[in-house]
Amino acid sequence: MPTTRDEIAKKAGVSTATVSRVYNDPDSVSADKRERVYAAAKRFGYVPNKNASALRRNATGTIMLLERRIENPSPDERYYNWLYADVIKAVKSVIDSSMYQLNLHSFASGEDIRAIKERGLCDGIICHSLADAEVARVCDTGIPYVACYRTVAPEFNAVFVDEYAGGAAAAKAFIGSGHRKPAHITGELEHVPVCRDRWNGFRSQWEREPVMINGLLGIKGGYESGRGLAPAIRRGDIDCVFIVNDLTAIGVVQALAEAKIDIPGDVSLIGYDNLPFTATLPCRLASIDLSLKRVYTTAASRLLGNIKDGGTIREIVAPEYAPGDSVRRR
Template identity: 30%
Template sequence: MATMKDVAARAGVSTATVSRAISGHPSVQADTAQRVLAAAEELGYVPNPLASSLRKQRTQVWALIIADINNPFLTQVARGLEDVASAAGYSVLLCNTDEDPRREDAYIGIAEQYRAAGVVITPTSPGTDVAVLQERGIPVVAVDRPLTAGLDVDAVLIDSRRAARAAVAGLVAVGRRRIGCITGPRRVYTAEERVLGYREALREAHLPPEESLVQYGDYKEEGGRAAMATILENDGVDAVLVANSLMAVGALDLLRTRGLDPGSDVEIIAFDDAPWTALLAPAVRVIHQPAYDVGQAAGQLLLRRIAEPGRQSRTVMLAANLGPETRR
């Protein structure tokens, strides 16, 4: 494979001149630039973008560090971010932590080592350490979950608490009284926010909170199945709020194995309207979260931070909305 030195020798110039000519630097005379480009084409020389980026102290890559690539919400976030990145000339490196703080820390180190132009992250906890990125001047945007207050980090969040409160209030309005809640891991901001909204709605309806009706899962199908089994140990459960669509699949499967009819025996409301949620029969209501918009907003914040490194950090809060009941 031809090197820059080979091109320089063929064109009769220095390697510095080759570098400037290939990058279109105006200091290179037109005839010299033409000679260099002709030599590069003859030799089949391909510039090394990583080496060029290291000299510039930045790559044209954004690192997206997400909690679970199998989560449909996060895949839509990734799509929204990638569309913004691509339009601005950046590529996106996808990193899946699987909710493991050690893997998260490793990916943060990789982003720093390879001089990412920016990092978008769904942190495993508010205390996720992004100091090494900030010390390098690499902008960070937290999505779905905030980082510790006081950090100079942009964020794009969804008002999960309000959406959960509205969903449970709706269940109360149609006569449901023993309402359970399946949420995510305790350390995760969205999981706790949805429980808070659930409890607020019960309190407003003068319904006593029952800790046995609240189960913490893992945002995965099996976690939803196990949590539903525990909730059904209580008598008379007639509705359950589920914190994401994957756990809703597990919860619905458990109901079917128990011979219970979702929608009549036990009504289900779940966060996230993945494309297949409309097929979950016979009745599931979904809370729409604008995942694609979250990714787009994160990308726009990142671009602004790259252009204006010293500007004040900003948090964008988007709304989630309870959709209509879906029936097959």
């Protein structure tokens, strides 16, 4: 027979009402009691009936993780699928300890977003990497929400990565290891705010303006940009390169290898995103870690509080430098 709430209360040394509050209103219970209840629940396989709890509250009992549906992703976009898996794990770690259950949902149009409200699908929405116009449609539903990862307009609830600080962190890592001749490889600066923020953060730390190549993003784009930068590296005009993302950095590494330029002997590299598969490169790539786990656990926790108490959500998470073998002290 399934373990009951009364049995968990006895094992944890708390009242039955306290067990209910742990799952329905965890902030009202002390951390010590919460941990005892969670430990007992895990040990004896107790799972609260979230549907019954939702019915008592006249709610759906569901938090939605919402993303845009991409029918035909490009080869480069497929490399980022690991990000979504990490996002789900982070959100689930918070939602599983609440009165809610998590539902994954994708949309193809604004009508799909409006239908979320009309069909009563959820009590709160976590927006995964949506554009401002899409977040505005979510906001218009009146359902509590939080937008994540992208830097979004100040009128929206959001927990996002400080991309400017990420670019600055790359520059500080180079400067701290004695580099003085910087370059930056990026793309689509005119259209992608994230790229602009990373570039502006990077350039802000140097006494002299870094060389900048604004080409195409992705492996092919990085390859072409790397070929274009190779002569300046050979001349000794550039001793370090910050690349706007790790996928583009892979192409840069390929181009420099073909040009017989040693990493980090001739030039140091730092990417951005800290993708796990870059560990397979001949030289482990230093990168800027997005701290996505912190972004999404923070967002989920803040959303639960917003559903209960209202208010606004606006929080910035600073990314962190992840050292690698592609940076050498000069």
